[in-house]
Amino acid sequence: MKTIQCLIAAAAALMVCATAQARTLEQIRKDGKIIIATEGAYPPFNYFEGSKLSGFEIELGEAIMKKAGLKIEWKTLGFDALLSGLRQDRWDAVIDSVGITEERAKAVSFATPYYCSGGVIASKNPAILTVAALNGKVVAVQTGSTYMEQLNKLPGVKVKNFPQDTDARAALLNNRADAWVGDRFAVKAALAKQPDGGMRMGAYLFIEQIAIAVQKGNTQLAGAIDKAQREVVADGTFKALSEKYFQEDIRCK
Structure with missing residues (x-):
């Protein structure tokens, strides 16, 4: 993941x-x-x-x-x-x-x-919740992650990487990024913890197995x-x- x-x-x-x-x-x-x-x-x-x-x-x-x-x-x-x-x-x-x-x-x-999970897109903008919608957008992600690797393969995506996943999430919440890509369950937990943060969970970027x-x-x-x-x-x-x-x-x- x-x-x-x-x-x-x-x-x-x-x-x-x-x-x-x-x-x-x-x-x-x-x-x-x-x-x-x-x-x-x-x-x-x-x-x-x-x-x-x-x-x-x-x-x-x-x-x-x-x-x-x-x-x-x-x-x-x-x-x-x-x-x-x-x-x-x-x-x-x-x-x-x-x-x-x-x-x-x-x-x-x-x-x-x-467990099995995958990278999902999170955004405060409901129009930026699909892979296609990331084109031309600034996307926050953790350094060294499989999410970062996959984002780098997408044309037009402006990848903004951070040392920790929580830093990438904060970039979205503080409007320093248009979207955040992280593990589905990490995103789910963040939404539950900050229901008033304005974030929404969108589509999978990819699926992976964790071991x-x-x-x-x-x-x-x-x-x-x-x-x-x-x-x-x-x-x-x-x-x-x-x-x-x-x-x-x-x-x-």
């Missing part, structure tokens, strides 16, 4: 990535914790309530790793650094609404998708996550969290 970052770095950085070795599941268990990176600035998926990290993905991640017998050490940082840090073995996994793309799949491995990312080839860890994820779905935890945050089941149909 979110974002395709450019995973092509400077030559020196690529050398570091090439030599990084992912921790095995056995090593993670021996250490007693799994290190997971997230943004902490993408409500309702991951965000801070005061000093406490919260959100759908945080609770889901905790439930999945509990089933896997692992404790989590969360790391929070900008979205565009999450996958590059994973490749450098700075953490074991990324949970941050990472959309599966062909390019990303070349650089990291993904567990089974845990937990691990270092490329770390099939042992991905397999353990898949097993635990299935258990979280089977015991009703996923549905309960989904309805708590979105009032609907957001699993891929």
Whole structure:
């Protein structure tokens, strides 16, 4: 759902990535914790309530790793650094609404998708709610996102990118952009939180699957996550969290 970052770095950085070795599941268990990176600035998926990290993905991640017998050490940082840090073995996994793309799949491995969504158009102008209507308009979007990648393919769109999705939303609300493109559920939550903001939700820009990312080839860890994820779905935890945050089941149909 979110974002395709450019995973092509400077030559020196690529050398570091090439030599990084992912921790095995056995090593993670021996250490007693799994290190997971997230943004902490993408409500309702991951965000801070005061000093406490919260959100759908945080609770889901905790439930999945509990089933896997692992404790989590969360790391929070900008979205565009999450996958590059994973490749450098700075953490074991990324949970941050990472959309599966062909390019990303070349650089990291993904567990089974845990929800499906897509980029939707939001605008205060009812005439700017379709893909065709974006031609010639200023559209706010998060840097490094799949939404930004897709917008850059559209003719005539003036893309205005921001470090955080909330910044892109604020640009629309403050009339510094004609539209905002973000994850359907993030837009839905924003509309519910600010019903008097004048925003409307329009058409999909595209559909995508979202999954937990691990270092490329770390099939042992991905397999353990898949097993635990299935258990979280089977015991009703996923549905309960989904309805708590979105009032609907957001699993891929």
